[in-house]
Amino acid sequence: MSRFISTAICALFVCSICSTEASAAGNATKGKAVYDANCTACHATGIGGSPKLGDKVAWAPRIKQGEAVLTTHAIKGFKTPGSTGMAMMPKAGKPTLSDADIANATAYIVKSSK
Ligand code: HEC
Numbered sequence: 166m167s168r169f170i171s172t173a174i175c176a177l178f179v180c181s182i183c184s185t186e187a188s189a190a191g192n193a194t195k196g197k198a199v200y201d202a203n204c205t206a207c208h209a210t211g212i213g214g215s216p217k218l219g220d221k222v223a224w225a226p227r228i229k230q231g232e233a234v235l236t237t238h239a240i241k242g243f244k245t246p247g248s249t250g251m252a253m254m255p256k257a258g259k260p261t262l263s264d265a266d267i268a269n270a271t272a273y274i275v276k277s278s279k
Pocket residue numbers: 199200203204205206207208212213214215216227230234235236238239243244245246248250251252253254256257267270271274
């Protein structure tokens with residue numbers, strides 16, 4: 166069991182290195198097109214409690230988590246505990262988007278919202 170845990174922690178560590186790199190490489194310029202095509206329906210309007218693009222107050226506590234966490238949430242889906250609003254669906258419900266597309270779109274959102 167503890168072997169499993171240390172393997173898991175190790176995998177997590179390695180992954181966190183990859184995802185830090187991935188999000189460091191999250192390219193806001195490339196992300197704009199991904200955002201425009203896939204994220205505006207919610208993040209431009211604020212529908213269902215979606216944090217709006219450019220809303221610094223809504224994004225500040227989220228951005229504090231770090232871009233890698235935000236990217237993971239956007240890839241895997243996320244709902245603020247206790248929230249009665251909508252959830253962020255995994256990859257915005259578009260499984261054809263690559264992890265890099267999501268990282269780029271997230272980088273664009275973060276850049277535009279702080
Ligand atoms: C169908 C509506 C919808 C679409 C489309 C959508 N989102 Fe979201 N997103 C949400 C909602 C709602 C939340 C807030 C969830 C919560 O905090 O409970 C959210 C939250 C997020 C967060 C913050 C996660 C966190 O940890 O606070 C990120 C990052 C994000 N979305 C990225 C994206 C990206 C990138 C796209 C486009 C590829 C996208 N979203 C498309 C509804 C949407």
